[in-house]
Amino acid sequence: MPSTSKIVLASARLRTLLFAMPSGRTHDRITLWSLLPIASTTYLLSQRASVTLFLAGGYLFSGLMFGPDLDTHSSQYRRWGWLRWIWLPYRRAMRHRSLWSHGVVIGTIGRILYLVGLVGLLVLLGLLVWEISLWLSDAPNIVWQTAQQGINFGLVELGRSLQTYPLEWMGALVGLELGSLSHSISDWLVSAVKRRQRSKRVK
Numbered sequence: 001m002p003s004t005s006k007i008v009l010a011s012a013r014l015r016t017l018l019f020a021m022p023s024g025r026t027h028d029r030i031t032l033w034s035l036l037p038i039a040s041t042t043y044l045l046s047q048r049a050s051v052t053l054f055l056a057g058g059y060l061f062s063g064l065m066f067g068p069d070l071d072t073h074s075s076q077y078r079r080w081g082w083l084r085w086i087w088l089p090y091r092r093a094m095r096h097r098s099l100w101s102h103g104v105v106i107g108t109i110g111r112i113l114y115l116v117g118l119v120g121l122l123v124l125l126g127l128l129v130w131e132i133s134l135w136l137s138d139a140p141n142i143v144w145q146t147a148q149q150g151i152n153f154g155l156v157e158l159g160r161s162l163q164t165y166p167l168e169w170m171g172a173l174v175g176l177e178l179g180s181l182s183h184s185i186s187d188w189l190v191s192a193v194k195r196r197q198r199s200k201r202v203k
């Protein structure tokens, strides 16, 4: 028969397993296990393989590396590899598990805007460096003209793509939000259970 200390130890381990904040690995498992049901439901509803692919891709990307835990040193953050530094300002600005990173819709929109804004800023910085180098070498200045042409071309192509593939774009965005949502819901569920456990113990 197991001794009392063994039972106490086992129950403590079980409690940690059940009620600890979900770890990165638990979040990964939830994302991977739920991928198939989400993809099947999308295919049943849309009847389109491309929409299913974009939604599932968005879901996977959001669950594994574009999710709410980019606000802390997490596996989502580490998966950006040598590019992870781009999330440092985001991490600094955000309190871990705040509404701005873990909130419904607001978290995903915030991360998209942050990434687009940062890429825009880096492109602008690159253009400035190019401008200065042309100015120093007395070469004809074509920086802003080229930039304007590039932006115009990008906007026209984006508009065309949005018009041609609206459902695929929508699928990708919904996938990003669902991936973030599955993370936040598991965080909230676990902290709600923990709160209940704590209040029971106080009583």
Ligand SMILES: [Zn+2]
Binding pocket: 068, 069, 097, 102, 183, 184, 187
């Ligand atoms: Zn979290």
